[in-house]
Amino acid sequence: MTKFDPKSYDLSQQLAALQSQAEVQLPGKLLQQSSRPIEQLIATGAVNKVLKEDERAPDFTLPDAFGHPVALAQLLKHGPVVIAFYLGVWCPYCNLQLHAYQQALPQLQALGASLVAISPQTPDHSLTLVEKQALTFSVLSDAGNQVARQFGLVFTLDEATRIAHxxxxxxxxxxxxxxxxxxPMPGTFLIDQTGVIRLAFVDPNFTRRLDPSIIIAQLNKLIDRAGSEA
Known part of the structure; x- marks a missing residue:
């Protein structure tokens, strides 16, 4: 198996380049309005309400892009689960993140983990994303942000930001x-087989995402810990 090489796809570098491009192409006022949620989420301390490491993840069952139900409890029977909450197919930062995670998927699977991505968009739009990005992991639809709400991730766009969108x-x-x-605030969680969160990354700044190399490193730690306890 060819290991995922973080240097071959530097997610942080790609995200920074995309942000620089947006700053050049978008009118200043529109860029400022579209960034308002970042300032508001930071000011209100929204991230403090998010589930943290060593807390238990809520169980859920959500439809994938093809309408098939996917249950966290069933996935955990086979190994740890990586959950990536994202905004939607319309978000270029999310697309870069999911592309990087797709590249890392073989190594995640080799370490016994599965990967799911969750957004509030409808299954039809999730299917568009799956086909566009050639994703081979489950892309789930969280209608009404019900699961994201249990993770403490949900926020509401104000009128100025709605106009910008x-x-x-x-x-x-x-x-x-x-x-x-x-x-949902974009966030990535690693859940162990007991249902406990072992890695949680949530940043109010939607231009920042968790690099897959960090997930892989944490998975290796879980395996080492399990081996030492056996």
Whole structure:
């Protein structure tokens, strides 16, 4: 098996390049409005409400892009589970993250883990993402952000940010199938087979994501710990 080489796909570098491109291409006012949630989430300390390491992950069952139910409890019977909450197919930062995770998937699987990605968008839009990115892991639809809410991730876009999204052509009610204008803070969690969170990464700044090499390193630690306790 060819191991995932973090140097071959530097996620942080790709995200930084995308942000620089946005700063050049988007009008200043529109860029400022679209970034308002970052400032608001930081100011309100929203990340403090998120589930943390050593806490138990809530069980859930959600439909994948093909309408098939996927249950966390069933996945955990076979090994640890990596959960990546993302905004939707319309988010270029999310697309870069999921592409990097797809590249790392063979090594995650070799370490006994499975990977799922969760967003509030409808299964049809999830299917578009799966086909566009050639993703081979489960992409789940969390209608109404019910699971994201249990993880403490949900926030609501204010009117100015809604206007900015509309100007950018992002029709969230159409993507998500509701009028709530709610989204999850992007976050990545590693759940061990007992259902306990062993790695939690959530950043109010949606331009930052957890590098897959860190997930792989933590999985190796879990394996080493299990071996020493055996």
């Amino acid at each position: 509309k100007q950018l052509g992002t029709d969230l009610p159409e993507y998500n199938g509701d009028e709530s204008w709610e989204l």
